[in-house]
Amino acid sequence: MKVGLVLEGGAMRGLYTAGVIDTFLKEKIDVDTIIGVSAGALFGMNYKSKQIGRVLRYNKAYVGNKDYMGVYSFLKTGNVMNEEFCFEKLIDDLDPIDYQSYQESPVDFYAVVTNLQTGKAEYKLLDTLDNYDQVEYLRASGSMPFVSHIIQVNGHEYLDGGCSDSIPIKKMLEMDVDKIIVVLTRPLDYRKKPSNKHLNKLFYHQYPHFVETLNNRYLNYNASLDLITKLEKEKKIFVLRPSQLIPIGRLEKDKEVIQQMYDLGVSDCNNQLENLKKYLRG
Template sequence: MATMGLVLEGGGLRGLFTAGVLDYLYDAGVEIDYVIGVSAGACNAISYISKQRGRNYYINYSYSGDPRYISVGNYLRTGSMVGEQFLYHDIPDRIVPFDHKAYQASRARLVAVCTDLRTGQPFYQRIDDCAAQIDVIRASASLPFISRPVAVDGHLLLDGGTADSIPLQKSIQDGNLLNLVVLTRPQGYRKKESGSDLGSRLAYSRYPQFVAAMKRRPTVYNVTLDLVEQEEKEGRAVALRPSAGLEVARFERNKEKLRALYLDGYQAARRQGEAILRLVKQAENARIAPPAPKEER
């Protein structure tokens, strides 16, 4: 039976575009039960599911320049550029509290995407309890070279973008024939082939499958973009992309750029609002459609 998926790409602070899209969905009353997110996409997703409008924007806009969030000092002290205690504990527990009860009460669930260092393959994990599974969310956003691997249930995990940057195929495989895809790169973007893989081979010499995944990432990414465009043409997907010309770095600190990107996401979703609602209605109709009659013999 057809259902609908919400597919969220990562991209660090480029995820402010996604935050804008999700706040529009909240305002429009659009609730999608299946959400799959990578890195910043996963972090944005949980506040969408807990119905905490504006939370993602507030955190990233307010603390993007805070050394407790992202800094070389964090890396020197802990081995990770991102302040893991600050971002994954201090903020959700005290500073901008996360509503765990609302998340658990929701019908929606996040599937977080990580990459397994040993296999180089995607690691998908349904998040039922954000507090108990915070390490999976953290792993999804732990970038290679600037983050420590995260151990989860015998797996060593890093950023999901290495193996599956835009997990549309996974959403389809899970039964979602209709999808709303939120990208963090503009129309026409294609990932360039990387040059030498010497750095990754040195840094991850114990994990050759992970090195191979990093090397093939541009090809996999571009093939997935082709799939996104094909699903759009066939009417099975709506894809939202940032406007061309909005140059925002992964660790952007310019607050004007961050606000502009958030507003761009909100406006992009609003412009496609009717198309999104049609897709939602199509998914709802498919859910309640009676089963096809069995062929008599």
């Protein structure tokens, strides 16, 4: 039996996901394929490298560092998330990724990126983070529009995968898996609202297909939620979502709030653990 895991993004709401995947590792909930979007990819890769607690640890340690993320980083580098800090200093020095464990893991890990020329989602297999292109795809997956530089890889231009496929349930249904777990970062009653079409066109008028994707994002997002709700009711997939609303900013710097979001992921997962195991056995 093969198990797929879908990880929604959501910037610092992804601490919920971090709590879930740490619990999976502790409880030996094995998955074979992961598709992560934005923060779901950036945080979810720690499942493949088997580094329990790393996401919470480095966020609490460096969230107050102006070179990590925020207005200072945006004004200094043009990226709200400092690329040099996040993808060089952090993963290689300050709190390193276990590259050997990552590469030896049998888990197929995909990051979702959005191609600006086509406006479509692409799903990049990241089997090693020693490869320059793969690190760039990981970077692109979390490069939020309007506050990030466009990432260029092999002549193509990319931004945040959440723009085109925020919750890649349809893609996972196409994969060779028998069971699917979906981790959402919004409560049950959430629905996305339309974005500002004028702002989308103002920023990205050179990429008309991408503008169309941004304009339709709320429709695609809500359609994915509807599909997930349907499949969940039919017991074809298993869904973990926040059981309560914790007000957390996309670039949250309050360590207590960060801890609360992580703890909610842990507690929700523990509360559903027996139901999850029953689903996986069925």
